[in-house]
Amino acid sequence: MQNRFDYQNGDTIVALATAPVASGVAVIRLSGPRAWEVGTSVCAALEGVEPRRVVFGKFVLGREELDEGLAVGFCAPASFTGEDVVELQGHGGRAVVQAVLDAVLAHGVRMAQPGEFSRRAVLNGKMDLTAAEGLADLIAAQTEVQRKQALRQLDGALGERFEGWRTAVLGLLAQVEAAIDFPDEELDVLADAALTKAMHALMADLTAALGEQAGARVRDGIALAIVGKPNAGKSTLLNLLAGRDVAIVSDIAGTTRDVVTSVLDLGGFPVTVADTAGMRMTEDVIEAEGVRRARKQAERADVLVVVVDSTEGEELDEELAELMLPGRTLVVMSKADRVEMDFPAQVKVGEVGHPVVAANLTEPEALRRILPLLTRMVADVGGEATESALLTRQRHKAAVEQALQSLGHALACMARAGKSDGSVAELAAQDLRDAASAIGSVTGRTGSEDVLDVVFSTFCVGK
Ligand SMILES: Nc1nc2c(ncn2[C@@H]2O[C@H](COP(=O)(O)OP(=O)(O)OP(=O)(O)O)[C@@H](O)[C@H]2O)c(=O)[nH]1
Ligand SMILES: [Mg+2]
Numbered sequence: 001m002q003n004r005f006d007y008q009n010g011d012t013i014v015a016l017a018t019a020p021v022a023s024g025v026a027v028i029r030l031s032g033p034r035a036w037e038v039g040t041s042v043c044a045a046l047e048g049v050e051p052r053r054v055v056f057g058k059f060v061l062g063r064e065e066l067d068e069g070l071a072v073g074f075c076a077p078a079s080f081t082g083e084d085v086v087e088l089q090g091h092g093g094r095a096v097v098q099a100v101l102d103a104v105l106a107h108g109v110r111m112a113q114p115g116e117f118s119r120r121a122v123l124n125g126k127m128d129l130t131a132a133e134g135l136a137d138l139i140a141a142q143t144e145v146q147r148k149q150a151l152r153q154l155d156g157a158l159g160e161r162f163e164g165w166r167t168a169v170l171g172l173l174a175q176v177e178a179a180i181d182f183p184d185e186e187l188d189v190l191a192d193a194a195l196t197k198a199m200h201a202l203m204a205d206l207t208a209a210l211g212e213q214a215g216a217r218v219r220d221g222i223a224l225a226i227v228g229k230p231n232a233g234k235s236t237l238l239n240l241l242a243g244r245d246v247a248i249v250s251d252i253a254g255t256t257r258d259v260v261t262s263v264l265d266l267g268g269f270p271v272t273v274a275d276t277a278g279m280r281m282t283e284d285v286i287e288a289e290g291v292r293r294a295r296k297q298a299e300r301a302d303v304l305v306v307v308v309d310s311t312e313g314e315e316l317d318e319e320l321a322e323l324m325l326p327g328r329t330l331v332v333m334s335k336a337d338r339v340e341m342d343f344p345a346q347v348k349v350g351e352v353g354h355p356v357v358a359a360n361l362t363e364p365e366a367l368r369r370i371l372p373l374l375t376r377m378v379a380d381v382g383g384e385a386t387e388s389a390l391l392t393r394q395r396h397k398a399a400v401e402q403a404l405q406s407l408g409h410a411l412a413c414m415a416r417a418g419k420s421d422g423s424v425a426e427l428a429a430q431d432l433r434d435a436a437s438a439i440g441s442v443t444g445r446t447g448s449e450d451v452l453d454v455v456f457s458t459f460c461v462g463k
Contacts, residue, residue, distance in 0.1 A: 012038060013112035014104045015462040016097055023092030025069075028100055029462070030088075030109060031081040031117055036073055038107040039086030042100065043071040046086065051075045059090055061103035067096045081117050082124025115459025119452060122444055129444035129455055130159040133393065136459055137219060144268030149218050149385050149392065157389035158396075159443045161209075165403070166439045168202050173432040176414075179425035186425050190417035199414075203407050206400050215390025217302060218382045221263060221272040224374070225297040228307035229317060230254050230278025233334035236361040237307055237370075238262060238275035247275045254278060257290035259297055267375040269382045274301070279319060295323070302381045303374065304329045310339045310358060316347060326352045328377050332370060333358040395454065399442045406435035 012032025018025070030039055040046045045057025051074050059067045069090035079085040090100055105111065118132045127135075134153030141147040152158070172195065179189035189195070226234045230253035238247050242262040248255055260275040274297045277290030298304060306320050310333040331347050336358040343358035355373055359366035384390060391397055410431035413424045440446030
């Protein structure tokens with residue numbers, strides 16, 4: 001396939017590396033063989049300066065002065081992209097930035113494509129694809145746990161995990177290839193218990209990695225759904241958690257019909273809280289659709305909060321009880337200010353007990369008792385992500401699934417050794433090569449430009 005942009009032709013690119021808003025300082029970054037030459041044309045103070053030394057000077061186009069600021073250059077391969085790089089740090093006004101960019105472009109440099117700096121860094125071996133994704137996630141991180149996970153990925157922890165798997169597959173491949181070279185011993189080699197044991201161990205490892213949900217949850221946000229009967233106080237609770245009036249609250253049952261969401265930071269974890277329509281049988285088609293959506297949210301949720309109006313008694317609706325997730329459901333008994341009763345510490349659904357908090361949701365004070373319990377449940381869902389390098393994207397999972405399939409094929413082939421005519425080692429070897437290539441595509445070790453296109457399509461210009 002002809003690539004849209006020729007990344008290898010050595011052209012020099014430029015983009016604003018900082019946010020396109022009025023700001024104190026803006027960084028304009030050039031990368032490519034002409035970075036120093038063009039950088040020096042715009043900022044003469046850079047002439048003859050050593051790499052990594054910052055100089056102060058005027059930014060000009062011909063004789064016209066555009067701005068003044070700092071300039072610094074890097075020499076290939078010791079730079080972010082692995083190419084010559086110059087950064088011009090001027091003032092962050094819209095017109096100033098545009099004028100300096102135009103000056104650079106006037107020297108025959110072109111605007112960078114989205115993600116092109118990172119893409120060049122990957123192509124030049126400065127980082128692997130998972131690290132580039134980690135960088136994008138780090139820039140997008142909104143909470144502490146997201147930051148830590150992204151930084152770990154940028155540091156290469158996830159890439160190392162995939163490289164470890166790939167090396168393991170290549171080790172198996174070497175053994176199987178021995179059987180190709182010595183056909184008489186095929187049966188001995190392929191039926192070797194140590195070999196099949198190693199295959200099974202690797203597959204178990206990959207399957208376990210697929211089961212890890214925490215990485216994606218931390219990256220995309222942990223889903224918390226608030227459900228209950230109409231008028232129970234669900235929207236009041238959402239507003240309390242969000243600290244502002246996100247949803248309409250009224251004493252009319254059936255106020256909320258759509259799903260109303262708000263993103264919170266609970267103990268460093270990103271949590272998307274969804275307030276939903278009160279569950280009841282209704283003739284109203286719009287409300288019925290709201291109830292359907294409420295159920296869907298509850299089924300998808302990682303953590304569930306069931307709000308029960310204590311003035312209506314503590315009976316749990318059967319439908320609600322069915323939705324409750326063991327260990328990840330909090331029951332909030334609302335309107336505790338309006339009843340005289342002893343609240344239970346937990347409600348039991350079958351054998352499973354769910355913790356209960358009784359509260360007046362119209363008082364901010366209620367948060368003090370609700371938040372610690374919710375934070376603990378959220379940390380249970382995402383906790384793994386604080387320690388290990390987990391799969392964070394669908395792309396990672398798809399590759400692992402593909403590798404597992406190929407490994408499964410290889411095993412099936414090997415089991416036929418000696419039982420069918422001809423060599424099965426060739427077939428098993430090809431399956432193992434496929435598995436290694438699927439795993440390698442995650443770090444960018446194997447695979448095509450298409451993989452890079454997919455990864456960098458989500459980046460923006462300047463990264
Ligand atoms: N006194 C008291 N009133 C509450 C409490 N929680 C909610 N309310 C009131 O109960 C009414 C219903 O609250 P909402 O938050 O709109 O209830 P909801 O569950 O979102 O209701 P729907 O959207 O209709 O399903 C409002 O008038 C709230 O002010 C509470 O703990 N104490
Ligand atoms: Mg509501």
